Amino acid sequence: MSQQNVRSARPSPVSSSRRQLLMLGAALPLLGAQAWAPVHAQSTAAPATLLNVSYDVARELYKQVNPAFVTYWKAKSGQTVTINQSHGGSSKQIGSVIGGLEADVVTMNQATDVDTLAEKGLTSADWRQRFPNGAAPYSSTMLFLVRKGNPKQIKDWNDLARPGVQVIIPNPKVTGNGRYGYLAAWGSVIAKGGSDAQAKDLLTRILTNVPVLDGGGRGATTTFTQRGIGDVLLTFESEAELIENEFGKGQFEVVYPSISIEADAPVAVVDKVAAKKGSTALAKAYLDFLWTPEAQEIIAQNNFRPRDPAVFKKHAQRFAPIKLFGVDQTLGGWSKVYKTHFVDGGQYDQIMASLKR
Numbered sequence: 001m002s003q004q005n006v007r008s009a010r011p012s013p014v015s016s017s018r019r020q021l022l023m024l025g026a027a028l029p030l031l032g033a034q035a036w037a038p039v040h041a042q043s044t045a046a047p048a049t050l051l052n053v054s055y056d057v058a059r060e061l062y063k064q065v066n067p068a069f070v071t072y073w074k075a076k077s078g079q080t081v082t083i084n085q086s087h088g089g090s091s092k093q094i095g096s097v098i099g100g101l102e103a104d105v106v107t108m109n110q111a112t113d114v115d116t117l118a119e120k121g122l123t124s125a126d127w128r129q130r131f132p133n134g135a136a137p138y139s140s141t142m143l144f145l146v147r148k149g150n151p152k153q154i155k156d157w158n159d160l161a162r163p164g165v166q167v168i169i170p171n172p173k174v175t176g177n178g179r180y181g182y183l184a185a186w187g188s189v190i191a192k193g194g195s196d197a198q199a200k201d202l203l204t205r206i207l208t209n210v211p212v213l214d215g216g217g218r219g220a221t222t223t224f225t226q227r228g229i230g231d232v233l234l235t236f237e238s239e240a241e242l243i244e245n246e247f248g249k250g251q252f253e254v255v256y257p258s259i260s261i262e263a264d265a266p267v268a269v270v271d272k273v274a275a276k277k278g279s280t281a282l283a284k285a286y287l288d289f290l291w292t293p294e295a296q297e298i299i300a301q302n303n304f305r306p307r308d309p310a311v312f313k314k315h316a317q318r319f320a321p322i323k324l325f326g327v328d329q330t331l332g333g334w335s336k337v338y339k340t341h342f343v344d345g346g347q348y349d350q351i352m353a354s355l356k357r
Contacts, residue, residue: 050081052286086101089217094114104273130268131291137267141320143236181235186331189202203347238302260323
């Protein structure tokens with residue numbers, strides 16, 4: 001007999017014996033315990049799970065952040081959690097989330113991707129206000145990685161446009177890494193007082209020197225380091241030491257251009273998915289953790305620029321002493337940048353079309 005049936009049973013006022021009433025009264029608490037106890041046990045025993053959909057070159061970072069959060073959350077709440085990861089080109093990743101990949105959170109490297117989620121109703125339009133620093137717990141910048149001895153004597157952005165120099169950069173149309181490399185070159189002209197026409201000319205000459213456009217930052221790194229293609233790789237500052245550690249010290253050199261872009265890495269809860277899965281509070285706690293001193297230390301150790309001033313100062317020797325410009329201050333903000341450069345028919349498409357003639 002179910003709990004509902006027990007509660008609706010009505011003994012006859014004439015025929016029911018006192019024994020039947022006592023038996024029924026004794027059964028009610030027993031049935032209630034049987035109905036609710038298994039549910040309670042299941043809810044406390046089952047681990048919670050989050051899916052973090054992220055960009056290509058943050059793999060190693062979250063391999064360290066996630067277990068740190070699991071330990072932190074266990075100590076704080078007593079709950080055991082599992083964090084799953086998905087990595088790829090940032091815009092491709094956002095496309096997957098829009099297409100149905102049930103991410104609880106996204107940790108990306110450009111604001112336009114999170115704005116796209118907001119436009120689709122998957123997260124709130126005020127996502128930047130939900131966390132400190134415009135919802136970006138760290139930043140990076142773009143540097144050059146060249147082969148040992150720097151045989152082509154590459155020193156600054158104009159050198160990437162010289163005939164005979166092969167440049168490796170992932171596709172700016174679909175990857176945050178590629179977009180930041182493209183915008184770093186464009187902004188290097190604007191920040192020094194140059195015109196959009198001069199910036200477009202520089203990008204045209206640089207992209208003429210690109211032999212292959214990979215679909216993600218890791219693909220571009222493989223092309224340069226393992227396939228041996230190219231004289232210079234445009235990559236995040238955070239990748240330089242990692243590449244050395246993975247492919248052998250002494251094979252490559254880092255070159256700091258005179259100026260480069262500050263690449264913020266925004267994060268957001270995917271509200272629609274988290275609400276459906278009941279993971280909103282846990283998802284927010286996971287992202288909040290990125291601003292803790294423990295997580296900021298992990299971020300710095302992976303050569304991303306932390307927001308905590310004390311942690312940054314401690315690891316200052318890791319970061320290139322170069323002048324940085326921001327997308328908002330120099331290029332008019334991400335909304336303008338996207339509409340100008342990366343929509344279909346934008347500046348990037350115009351440049352690529354001109355190269356095919």
